[in-house]
Amino acid sequence: MILNIVILSSLFMQAQDFDRQASNINKDFIKNYSSDIPAPKLNTDKSAQKELTIMIFMNGKNNLADYVLKDINEMEVYGPRNDMNIVVQAGRINYTPPSYDPYDPYDPYDPYPWGGPGIHPHWPPMPPYMNKNSAAASTGISSFTGVKRFLIQKDADTNLIGSKEIETLSKSDMGDPQELVNFALWAKKNFPAKKYMLMVWNHGDGWKRKNIMPDLIKGISSDDETGNDISTPELGQALSKIGKLDIYASDACLMQMMEVVYELKDSVPIIVGSEETEPGDGWAYDYFLKKIHSLSSLSTQEVAKAAVEAYGEYYTEKGKGVTQSALKTAKIDELRYKLDLWADAAMKNVSKEKIKESLKKSLGFEASGSRDLIDFIKIASQDSQNQSLISQAKDIEYFINNSILIKNTYAGDSYKKAGGLAVYLPEYSYDNKYDGLKFSQVGIWDDFLKWLYQ
Secondary structure, three states, X not given: OOOOOOOHHHHHHHHHHHHHHHHHHHHHHOOOOOOOXXXXXXXXXXXXXXXXEEEEEEEEOOOOHHHHHHHHHHHHHHOXXXXXXXXXXXEEOOOOOOOOOOOOOOOOOOOOOOOOOOOOOOOOOOOHHHOOOOHHHHOHHHHOOEEEEEEOOOOOOOOOOOOEEEEEEOOOOOOOHHHHHHHHHHHHHHOOEEEEEEEEEOOEEOEOOOOOOOOOOOOEEEEOOOOEEEOHHHHHHHHHHXXXXXXXXXXXXXXXXHHHHHHHOOOOOEEEEOOOOOOOOOOOHHHHHHHHHHOOOOOHHHHHXXXXXXXXXXXXXXXXXXXXXXXXXXXXXXXXXXXXXXHXXXXXXXXXXXXXXXXXXXXXXXXXXXXXHHHHHHHHHHHHOOXXXXXXXXXXXXXXXXXXXXXXXXXXXXXXXXXXXXXXXXXXXXXXXXXXXXXXXXXXXXXXXXXXXX
16 A cells, blocks of 8 residues: 655654664564453454455555545455454544645655645546545444554445444554554454454565655554554564464555565465555455455465455456565575575676676565565576576575465466565665564575665
């Protein structure tokens, strides 16, 4: 989903208070989990255990607020199978686009989803039930603000949310990683299953966030009420605290990066996400759940594969250019080692200028300093005319396709070379904040990038 743009005056306030906020969040976050909110009295008898519980952390406390309504209604078209639960924590605010756009007013990535100085090319027309002047929006649960938890149920009315509201949270910072932990542990306790899928629904920007102020760099789940969002290291810590997870998915932009996957690898065996920005519409949950209903079993790989296929089919029909992939994390360390060997050989055998030329030829993604890993390695190796590098590149491509990827898809000719996994490859300079990532601390990719730009 395209990055939200906040009011410029708010950005200055956030920048001034950023270090204090980040320090407080991290200090609180390292404490052992405890929740002051009593869990509702729900059936947790083992005999009621389902095969799969899907937990969706739907943060619409930003310019995606109305897509919360749209996506919950999409979930209700098919609803869950009898052997699964779908539990949502949904937050919404009354979002008003800023009167002053700090970006170029003709930039297609502006904050106006349905009009304004620049209309986003991916965003569809406003559905009737999302028009705040319509009867549908002025009645029933569809007009809610705040944070609520729902148990998704099949519902034929696509204008109003018909699912069961479990509880309302009086206060919830959905940009705090502890809130993600609280939700997942609550869902696992009250809707037990053999397998768990956790999704974060919001804005994303790979290992960092597109920003106006240079210090406002985080990762996913931006909450405009608090000015907070969840960094990539915090996301990894959150998943570790949640415990058993079988699939993690980002319904957010640019999150299928090597750096993000490496941060999460010890907490979840399967990750679903997009190398590129997602259209404002994000996942088509009716398409996804239709495929889920057709599966003979809810194996984790089949569920992840269904998510990727549904996404690709929907945007192929819409004629929108997108990427999506599902991958396994078990052998990510082995891939990291292969990349280290390639980077070491490249530094010894290829000039910086040659590597930079190859980088510009490779498939890049919007505003994140990321490029398709396979495409870059192949181009740089071929351009070097070094047979050892060419051989290593073929080995890396084969390894990703046969040991890492479960399913990769794209829509649009621009993304034919999207291999399912991106990596940080800035075009102009190295961001020192990259040093804080596990991928940087363990491997030598950061050394390769520093060598490239020194």
